Amino acid sequence: MASRAGALAGVLIFLAALYAADVPKLRLDDTIRPVRYAVELTLLPDGPGFSGKIDIDIEFRKPAAEVWLNAADLQIQQASLERGGRILAATIQAGDPNFVGLRLPSVAPAGPAKLHISFQGKVSTKNTAGIFVGRDGSETYLFSQFETTDARRAFPCFDQPNFKTPWQLTLHVKKEHRAFSNTPQVSENEEPGGMKRVVFAPTKPLPSYLIALAVGPFEIVDGGTAGINHFPVRIVTPKGKAYQARYAAEVTAAILDRLEKYFGVPYPFEKADQIAVPLTIGFGAMENAGLVTYAQSILLADPSTDAIQRQRIYASVAAHELAHQWFGDLVTLAWWDDAWLNEAFATWASNKTLAAWHPEWNTRLSDLGSKYDAMSQDSLTTARKIRQPIESMDDIASAFDGITYQKGAAVIRMFESWVGEKHFQAGVNSYLRRYALRAATANDFLDAISGTGQPRLAAAFSTFLQQSGLPEVSVQLRCDGAPRLTLNQKRYRPIGSAPTSNEAWQIPVCVRYKTQKGTQTECFLLDKSTAEFRLSQSSGCPEYISANDGATGYYLVNYDDAQLTRLIERGNEFLDPGERRTLLHDLQALAAAGEAKESSALDAAARFAGATERPIVIEAQSVVRSVRPLVPVDLHPNYARFVRKVFGERAAQLGWQAKSGEDSETRLLRSALVPFVASEGDDARLSAEARRLAEGWLRNRGGVDNEIRRQVLLTAARGADRAFFDSLLRELRKTDDVSVRQQIVNALGAFRDPQIAWSALDLLLHSDLDPKESLALLFPDSPETAALRFDFVKANYEALLERMPTGGSFDVGAYLPLIGQDSCDEKSRTEFVSFFEQRARNFLGGPRTYAGALERIQLCEAQRAAQGEDITKFFEKQ
Ligand SMILES: [Zn+2]
The missing domain is CATH 1.10.390.10 (Neutral Protease Domain 2)
Known part of the structure; x- marks a missing residue:
């Protein structure tokens, strides 16, 4: 033991160090852990704010004189610590937008204690983050939305997913209101002032982002x-x-x-x-x-x-x-870098559930569209990894994109197919049992899955989690001697893409091929850049080969010329519908990379356009549409003629009007194909018919199939005049049907006439429309008015930020750069950069949105330069 004086000096230094502790940067460490919460809130939907108290049982894992919690936009009124029967008042250290520090009068030793905090908070009216207002008709409601980091707007707490504890909520609400939370209500007692006290049962251990409440005059079904x-x-x-x-x-x-x-x-x-x-x-x-x-x-x-x-x-x-x-x-993710463990799995499980529940919906074929969207995102050098490190609030805001959801789901499906559905399910079950009510990481999941029979799974899976990019696998069939495949992998790179490091994956390549004995399936793990695999089930050269069996792989296939020609010409005989859709998609992607001609992709689209399966027709449309920015203006009439030639007859047969006894696939095909031909094909007859139907619907709400109402209104609006704009607006004011309202707002954003389009944008600033609803006017699917929208944003930037949702997990400023992403020339790019480069940095998630949009513009320019001639030649002949 040291001298008494020495020991005292030690304590003083120790205390000084504690008091000097910095505000946490992004995460709270776990030296102080929450054990249990009891929250009490008074919630009046018409009030500007709310008041509350929170009691938090905590555990000091080592002595501390300060407790840091998350809190945002909260006014902390009082805070104290209860320990060993004593209550110690804490001093509040505010000043950080995400944290509040509670300084204790003395060092608390390791062990249990309880925090009592009273506070006031703001109800959000513009945004839907934290506790926010929702209005329906003349009634007002309160709701909550806490993911990812907005529970801290409702109460001070340890706002991280790894802290899972029971929560007990008590709400004071108006007597005539109903209140809901995560658990059933256990009691309800009247209080003075027309109020009541509603107590909910404690929850199972949950992280703060999953706590929820709702208050208002609800009905229950x-x-x-x-x-x-x-x-x-x-x-x-x-x-x-x-x-x-x-x-x-x-x-x-x-x-x-x-x-x-x-x-x-x-x-x-x-x-x-x-x-x-x-x-x-x-x-x-x-x-x-x-x-x-x-x-x-x-x-x-x-x-x-x-x-x-x-x-x-x-x-x-x-x-x-x-x-x-x-x-x-x-089972909860331990930190936001594993957002995919939530989102990719929920997406994959949803796809799987619907496919088994309603096979006639053919959702597996439709779901491929989401995978291709993710592949498009993944082809950017600025793409995130599925498991991107989270080092800032910006990273959290960017973590919920197509890579996390759709790429993640596609990669899970690929590995599920590889190890077999039964094995995979056993792994999922064991993971859920092992980590129930706890938090887990990617490695915990991979361990659980690997225990079910495929020892190489974890390492292979990780190659898709830990690096961005889309693998391209080239396939050569060799039949000199025993039939075999030469497979080669590289990162897919569209024309104009900057080189990246040499990514390599361990790709489960599953192939199906046709021999004289029938169809055979084999999987190979391609774990180096080039490898040769013997087709063990075939002695002769197979007639066909599909190198992405069942379209379950997350990679593009680049076939040798002989295979490709055979598959395009006679694919119907061998490929399943998913493989045919994939063949068409991959061909378009290879054209964008300069590894195939755009004209070949367009020829293939024309050939596939007559498919009986709706999602294949949609893919053919998408291939045609993707080249439109590359078509010179003077050839736009030829482009439209090509659209009519390929899709027109079928669109005319379908018409805008549903026929009695039609199946749902036909009705859904109509709503995809007819508006496409009317708009991209400049089909005057279909456009006029849309206008006639839309006007009839505005008069008496009749005559238009529900399935196609949105497209009828959109198509009519494109070429329409001010009178039609005004009648849409009148109809919008009359209805409180949220779906119909959305459809009308979409139509208001579709006018091509510049003056009317500007009037539509002006509704964002000068109308009684809720900005959450009118925001769609800024992002219509209408390349013709992209430049005008950019001008509008430049002219009204500050006013837009003032009026649109901002703060919390959604910030409109982060999304505004998307306005420019359809540009395809140097002048527009320069303007885009000069306007957004600095501004995007002011919003969480903004820098990544900006970088992605800029890369898309650059790629389009490069592709136009490289493919322009081929495309010009192709459309001159149409
Ligand atoms: Zn989700």
Whole structure:
């Protein structure tokens, strides 16, 4: 033992060090951990803010004189620490936008203690982050949205996914209101002033981002029970809209049953409420444990205006959010670098559930479209990795993109196919059991999966998690001697793409080939740049070969010329529909890389356009549309003629009007094909018919199939005059049907006449439209008005930021650079850079959006320079 004086000096230095502790940078360490929360909030939907108290049981793992918590936009009124029966007042150290420090009067030793904090917070009216207002008709509601880092706007807490604890919520609300949270209500007592106190049961251990609440004059629709424990399923709607919950009430329990069966673990919570939020921004639905929130246009629909497409979107979103109840809520990511463990899995599980539940929807074929979108994103050198390190709030804001969701889901599907569905399911089950109610990482998952029979899986999977980019596999069939394949891999690089480091993957390449004995399937793990594999099931040269069996691989295939020609010409005889769609997609991607001619991709599109499967027709449309920016203006009439030649006859047969007895595929094909020919094919007859139908619908709300109403209004608006604009606007003011409102807003954004298009944009600033709703006017699918929109943003930048949603996890400023991404020339690029380069940095996620948009412009310019001649020649002949 040292001298007494020496020991005292030591304590003083120790204290000084503690007091000098810096504000945490991004993460809280776990030297102080939350153990349990009790939150009490007073919530009045019409009030400007709310007040609350929070008690947090914490554990000091080592002595400390200061406790750091997350808090944003909260005013902390009082804070104290209770320990060993004593209450110590804490001094509040504010000043950081994400953290609050509570300085204690003396060092607290290791062990348990309890924090008491009272505070006031703001209700968000512009954004849907933290606790926010939703208005439906004349009623006002309050909701919450906490992912990723907005629980700290509702109460001070340890706002990180690794801190999983029980939460107990008590809400003071108006007597006439209903209140919802993650768990069932356990008591309700009247209070003075027309209020009541609603107490909820404690939750299972949950992270802060999954806590949820909702308050207002809601209605409840019974959706039956689900699961082996027969837990209740309910649809919660705004006042007067219970009748719109019919489809959700019919299907939600069935989706939950299927998920529970697959996961092999009972649904982890006491109830499954699905609740409608009038308008959301930055998210469509959120998987809060036991209380899933949805944008109203996804969850609810007036049966008289409902559409097949809307119902499938609900089924898909619900399956995604409900899969999260296991992947995310029961087992939670330890940190945001594993957002894919939540999002990729929920996406993959949703795809899988729908494919088995409704095979006639042919969702596997439609889902390929999302994979191609991710591949397009992944072809940028600025693309994120699936498992991108998270080093800043910017990284968190950027982590929820197509790479995390769609690439992640596609990679999972590839490895699932490789190891076999049964083995994979066993791995998933063991992972969920092992980490139930805890947090886990990518390695925990890979360990669990690898234990099921494929020792090479973890390493191979990691090559797709830890690096960005899309592999391109070239395939050569050799039949001199025993038949074999030479496979070669490299990173796919579109023309104009800057070189990156030499990425290499361990790719499970599964092939199917036709021999005299029938069709054979084999998988090879391509783990070096080039390798040769013997086709062990064939003695002679196979007649056909598909190098992406069942289209489950996440790679592009570059066939040798002889194979490619055979597959394009006679693919119907051998390739399944997914492989045919993939062949067409890959050919277009290779053309964009200069490894095939654009004219060959267009020829193939023309050949595939007559397919019976809707998603293949959509792919053919997408190939044609992708070259439009590269077509010289004077050849636009030839481009339109080509569109009519390839797709026109079928579009004319379908027409705008649904026919009685038609199947859903035909109705869905109509809504994809007819507007395409009307617009891209400049088809005067179809456009005039759209205008006639739209005007009729505006007069009496009749005469247009629900499935195609959106496209009828859009197509009519493109060439329409001011009178049509005004009548759309009048109709918008009359209806509170959120889906119909969205469709009208989309149509308002589609006018090509510059003056009318400007008037539409002006609604963003000078109208009573909720900005969450009018924001769609800035991002219509309309390249013709892109330059005008950029001018509008430049002229009104500050006013837009002032009025549009900002702060919280969604910030409109981060998305504005997307305005420029369809540019394709040097002058537009220079203007884009000079306007956005600095400005994008002011918003979370802005730098990445900016970099991606800039890269897209550069690639388009390079592609135009390289492919222009081939494209010009092709369209001169049309
Ligand atoms: Zn999700």
